Amino acid sequence: MATTLHNQLVVAISSRALFDFEEENQLFEAGDAEAYMRLQFERIDVPAKPGVAFSLVKKLLAFNEPGQQRVEVVVLSRNDPVSGMRVFRSAAAHGLRQIQRGVFTQGADPFRYVRPLGAHLFLSANGADVREALALGYPAAQVATQSARAGDRHPDEVRIAFDGDAVLFSDEAERVFQSGGLDAFQSHEIEKANLPLPPGPFQPFLAALHRLQHGGAARMRIRTALVTARSAPAHERPIRTLMHWGVSVDEALFLGGLPKGEFLREFEPDFFFDDQTGHIEHAAQHVPAGHVAAGVTNLAAARETPRRRADSNRA
Numbered sequence: 001m002a003t004t005l006h007n008q009l010v011v012a013i014s015s016r017a018l019f020d021f022e023e024e025n026q027l028f029e030a031g032d033a034e035a036y037m038r039l040q041f042e043r044i045d046v047p048a049k050p051g052v053a054f055s056l057v058k059k060l061l062a063f064n065e066p067g068q069q070r071v072e073v074v075v076l077s078r079n080d081p082v083s084g085m086r087v088f089r090s091a092a093a094h095g096l097r098q099i100q101r102g103v104f105t106q107g108a109d110p111f112r113y114v115r116p117l118g119a120h121l122f123l124s125a126n127g128a129d130v131r132e133a134l135a136l137g138y139p140a141a142q143v144a145t146q147s148a149r150a151g152d153r154h155p156d157e158v159r160i161a162f163d164g165d166a167v168l169f170s171d172e173a174e175r176v177f178q179s180g181g182l183d184a185f186q187s188h189e190i191e192k193a194n195l196p197l198p199p200g201p202f203q204p205f206l207a208a209l210h211r212l213q214h215g216g217a218a219r220m221r222i223r224t225a226l227v228t229a230r231s232a233p234a235h236e237r238p239i240r241t242l243m244h245w246g247v248s249v250d251e252a253l254f255l256g257g258l259p260k261g262e263f264l265r266e267f268e269p270d271f272f273f274d275d276q277t278g279h280i281e282h283a284a285q286h287v288p289a290g291h292v293a294a295g296v297t298n299l300a301a302a303r304e305t306p307r308r309r310a311d312s313n314r315a
Contacts, residue, residue, distance in 0.1 A: 005072050005117065005118060008069060008070060008071060008072045009060065009063075009070065009071045009072070009120050009121075009208045009209070009211075009212050010071075010072045010073075010074065010117055010118055010119045010120050010121075011057065011060060011071070011072070011073045011074070011119065011120065011121045011122075011123070012074050012075075012076040012113070012114055012117055012119040012121070012122045012123070013053060013057060013073060013074070013075060013076065013122070013123045013124070014075070014076060014077050014078070014110070014123065014124040014125055014126065014129070015075060015077040015079050015083070015084075015087045016051060016077075016124070016125035016126075016143075016145065017051055017052060017053045017123040017124055017125055017143040018050075018051050018053055018054055018057060018075065018087070018091075019048035019049065019050065019051045019054070019087065019090055020048060020049040020050065020051045020145075021048060021051070022145055024036060024039055024040060024043075025125075027039060033080070033107065036083070037080050037082050037083055040079075040082065040083035040086050041082055041083075041085075041086075043086060044085055044086045044089060045089065046086075047089070047090045047093035047094060048086065048087075048090040050094065050149065051143070051145070052143045052144065052145060052147045052149070052271075052288045052289075052290075053123050053143055053271060053288065053290075054094075054149075054150075055149065055150035055152075055270045055271075055288065056150070056158065056160070056270040056271045056288070057073050057096065057099075058094075058095075058096060059155075059157070059158040059220065059270060060073070060158055061073060061096060061098050061099075062156075062219070062220050063158075063212060063215075063217045063220045064098060065217065065218065068216075070212060070215055070217065071212070072101070073096075073098070073099050074099075074101040074102060074103070074117055074119075075087055075088075075091075075099060075101070075102035075103070075104075076102070076103050076110045076111075076113055076114070076117075076119075076122065076124070077102065077103070077104050077105070077110060078104075078105055078106070078107050078108070078110055078126065078129075079104045079105075079106070080104060080106040080107075081104045081106070083104070084102055084104040087102065087104075088100075088102065109129065109132065110124075110129060111124075111129045111130075111132040111133045111136070111140075114133050114136065114138050114140075115136060115138075119138055120138075120139060120204060120205050120208040121138075121139050121140070121141075121205050121208075122138055122139065122140040122141075123140070123141055123143055123290060124140070124142060124143065125142065125143050125145050126142070127142045127291075127293065130142040130291075130292075130293055131293045134201055134292070134293060134294050137201075138201075139201050139202045139204055139205040139292075140201070140292070141273050141290030141291060141292050142290055142291045142293065143288070143289075143290045144280055144281070144284040144288075144289045144290060144291065146284055147283075147284040147287065147288045147289050148284065148285060148286055148287055148288065149288065150268070150269070150270045150271075150287065150288050151268050153268060154223075154268060156219055156220055156221065157220070157221055157222070157223050158209075158220065158221075158222045158223070158270055159222075159223045159224075159225075159267065159268060159269040159270050160209065160222070160223075160224050160225075160269055160270060160271055160272075160273075161224070161225040161226075161227045161264055161267055161269040161271070161272040161273070161287075162202060162206065162224065162225070162226055162227065162249075162272075162273050163226075163227060163228060163272075163273060163274040163275060163276075163279065163292075164200075164226055164228040164230060164238050165197075165200070165228070165230075165275070165295070166200055166201075166275040166292070166294050166295025166296070166297065166298075167200050167201065167202050167273055167274060167275050167292050167294070168199075168200050168202050168203055168206060168226065168238075169197040169198065169199070169200045169203075169238065169241060170197060170198035170199065170200050170295075171200070171275075171294070171295030171296045171297075172197060172198060173185060173188060173189055173197065173234075173237075174295055174296055174297065175296045176188045178296055178297070178300075185234065186233065186234055189230075189233070189234035189236075189237050190233050190234070192237060193233075193236045193237050193240065194240060195237070196237075196240065196241040196244040196245070197237060197238065197241045199245075200294065200295075201292060201294045202273060202292065203245070206224070206247055207245070207247055209222050209224065210246075210247040210248075223250045223251075224249040224250050224251075225249060225250060225251040225252070225253060225267050225269065226238065226242075226249045226251070226252045226253065227253045227255070227260050227263060227264060227267070227272070227274075228252075228253065228254060228255065229255055229256065229257050229258075229260075230254050230255075230256070231254050231255070231256030231257075232254065235252075235254045238252075239252065251267065253267075259282050260272075260274070260279055260282060260283055261282040261283045261285055261286045261287075262286065264283050264286055264287045264289075265286035265287060267287075268287070269287050269288070270288060271287075271288045271289070271290060272287050272288065272289045272290070273289075273290055273292050274289065274290075274291065274292065275291070275292045275293070275294055275295050275297060275298060276297055277291055277301075
């Protein structure tokens, strides 16, 4: 029988999301790929320090038990194969011997391999790769490499926090807010309170976590939180949407525009996903965080970037 990842939660992750390769990456970003490869080979027996998503990956892999493979983690990296040796050795040194699959493309686009893996989540430090994966319909986030690392007070819980609009849900309501302001947004959500929101890019990942949670693991559990700038009366529609999907979150924080970072610090997630860079920058001071480049806010930012570049060139 052919090997398959069917019925497993599949996470594809770049080497920089899993390990702290920021010092080595400075050589790569400077355009000296050969020096980068030499440095990685010189350090092949030096385990890399854990990166932003290390805690999330370690805890998800703990759902696997003898004879029951529930989670598969695959390294999907722009690294060269030589540097890939250090990635696998670092994983083994940190007790992540279950990480046995990897794709190393030596600078070529790695996101292409998200599709054959059927990944439920793709985490990368490369924003372009994340955007391409999202365009293909896969949950993906750019890790904020400067993020605080996850704490260790909940070793038997995978804790994940999600923003709502443009992450778990579509950007339908956010578009109303962007075009009409808060009053129009509130009226829209009251009117449609009983109508489920369309799924956002991370709905499949939440559904996969729900299946994993109810898959019979004896030791590990998952705790999720919805952390949103919404407030009453716009709180009902997200709750009803989750009920319609047949999934739930353990905590729901309707913050009415308050900064999210301090609340996330108290929840202590292994990872937080949001579509707005401002929220990510604040959250990253407290918890591991990743930017989901989806929805109307990021579309506007993408349009603005070339304009700013043009203005800069004219200056």
